[in-house]
Structure formats: structure tokens, C-alpha cells
Amino acid sequence: MATPSHRAPLAELVEQLLDTDGPLPIVTAGEPVLRAGTERYDGQLDAALLSRFVEALRLTMHAAPGVGLAAPQVGVPLRIAVIEDPAPVPEEVRLARGRVPQPFRVLVNPSYEPVGAGRVAFFEGCLSVPGWQAVVARPAEVRLRCEDEHGRAVDEVFGGWPARIVQHETDHLDGVLYLDRAELRSLSSNQTVAERWTQPTPERAAASLGFELP
Template identity: 80%
Template sequence: MASERDPSASRPLSELVEELLAHEGPLPIVTAGDPVLRRPAEPFAGQLDPGLLTRFVAALRATMHAAPGVGLAAPQVGVPLRIAVIEDPAPVSEEVRVVRGRVPQPFRVLVNPSYEGVGAGRAVFFEGCLSVPGWQAVVARHAEVRLTALDERGRAIDEVFTGWPARIVQHETDHLDGMLYLDRAELRSLSSNQEMADRWTQPTPAEAAAVLGFALPD
């Protein structure tokens, strides 16, 4: 219910998570319009005990796989905590791998992540979101980022990501700041999944830009 997903509610987050985990199957993914997606998430500071955190992370991973997606942030299941998971088997062609820098990423848990751009390089590609189902749009993002975070055991992460993994890191961390990819998107590029399949399967969005009438950043 909407009130249970409201970060301003006084209900302990551990109770919310326990209730979510009481149901079998993937967790329900909230969609654009739910306030939890538009408010900065709380830094994780032990709101979930270690056992509950482990179970919640496992549920996030299962939900990400079922969607399917390559990342999922806690607010996307209605839990306003700075926790996200990422994993990408990268089942793409060699051409796409080279152009987009999409390479396999192992499963990772990001707790209290933040990122900063490395250098001036930008990467511009279509992007979608499990919380904005049915649509994709072109987003310009840092081509390389430095991520700092903790893992699920509290160990420090300080790593540089490039290519598609950098895009995933930025997308999921943005969720924790109350941002959707549409906030950064070229809206003239907005395309349904059907149009994407029919028209815009090229490795880059150059043809879409020419036909739909938007400029790609230099």
C-alpha cells in the first residue's frame, strides 16, 4: 500500500522488509509516480539486522533476475534504503560489446554508494528502467565513474567502472537519490519497447537521433 512505501512514515523499515519477504516469489516493483522513487533514500545504518539484510539482498537479486534486469535499487521495491544490487551476464553480440563496452559483471551489493565522473568522456545510449516499464530513451552519462560504497558485509568498495557497467552504477545510484533515468534523458528519443525492437536495434542511437530529431552530445 502507498502509505507503507512512504519514506516519511514512522513505521520501522525492518517491519516493512519483513512483510515484503513474507510473500512468495519476486518482490513487487513500484513504478513512476510512487513517492518513494522521488525522495532520497536513507543511508543504511543497521536498520536491518544482518540476517534480515541477507534475506533482503537475496530477494532483490531474485526480483532483478525475474524482471529481468541488470540492477535493482531498494526504493524500487518500496524500501527507502541506500542499497542496490547489480549483475549483468551481458548476453550481447560482439559488435554491441565493443561499441557499448558491455561486459559481464558479477553480482554485487552496493550499500550507501556514491559516484563521481572520471574525465570528460560521455557515453550516449538508449536506456530503460524496471520502474518505467515499456519505454526507453537516450541518456548521456559519464563514460567512466569512480564508485565508493560498502558491500553487504561492510567492506569498502572504491572502484572505477567504464562502459556499460559505469552506466548501471550511475542508474542504480541515481535511484537512491530520488532520480529516474528520464530526468537525464533526451525526451524526443522516448520510444516504446515495441518501437525499439522494430526500429532502434542499432548499437548506437545515431540513426534514432537523425530520424526523431534530437542532437547527440559531442
């Protein structure tokens, strides 16, 4: 367990963040906290403060809106993230992307590993890189190991869009942005994606912009 002197700085930082009502500010690319990696959660926040922080992450994720949010995205270098996806998408998109509803979850100290060799590529965005999207190839299935906010062990296989969310948010905790894994020739503004690349899969974008898909 962390010593009290080790806990204090992060607890004080979280207390300061929670001092005001409403969503927390989301930091954007270029902020060192997004690249520094995170500290494994080991009791740096007491149970009540952790609960308040998780609720603030949930509120901030909903307000953004997004389907995941990691602690570094609000300036806190702790290995904690939240995910939730109501998946309000057309049936053809659901089938192509495997985008199914995902309940609210708290990921504490998560790690993942690929299950099988399958890879899939889709446009992906990030609340910390506002205004842009790019195609990212990722493992189609991953095994997630973590704990929930109550310290219970989680060991679960995710596929489809939930697997992408798990990978994206866990990457944040390692100082990795989706752009590090993206096909940069696909980089498109949100407006261009809305105008040109709303198809369920990125095949047309790949052909037009000159990049390969797995």
C-alpha cells in the same frame, strides 16, 4: 549507528515484504518512494534480515529481468542496490557499448563521480518505467565508492555499460529516474526500439528523431 526506535519501521517494512515467497512487487513511476530519496544504511536491518533482503532483490532483478535493482523500486527507502549483468549481446554491441559481464554485486551507501570529461549516450530503460526507453547521455567512466553487504569498503572505477548501470541504480537512491536525464525526443516504446533502434549506437535514432548526441 541508528537507534532501535529508528530501525524498527524499516525493518518491519522489509519483514512484511519478505513474508511471501517469490519476487517482490516493483513499484512504478508516480510512486512517491521513487522520488523521496533514501536513508543511509546504518544497521536498520540486522545481518540476517539484510541477507534475506539482498537475496530477495537478487531474485526480483533476475525475474524481471533486469541488470540492476534499487531498494526504493520495491518500496524500501534504504540506500541499497544490487547489480548483475551476464551481457548476452552480439560482439558489435559489446564493442560499441562496452557491455561486458558484471558479477552480482551489492552496493551499500553508494556514490559516484565522473572520471574525466567523456560522455556517451545510449538507449536506457528502467523496471520502474515499464514499456519505454530513451537515450541518456552519461559519463563514460565513474568512480564508485560504497560498501558491500559485509561492510567492506569498495572504491572502484567503472567504464562502459557497467558504469551506466552503477549510475542508473545510484540515481534511484537519490530519487532520480533515468527520464530526468534523458533526451525526451528519443523516448520510444520497447516495441519501437525493437523495430527501429536496435543498432549498437543511437546515431540513426538521433538523426530521425531530431536530437543531439555528445
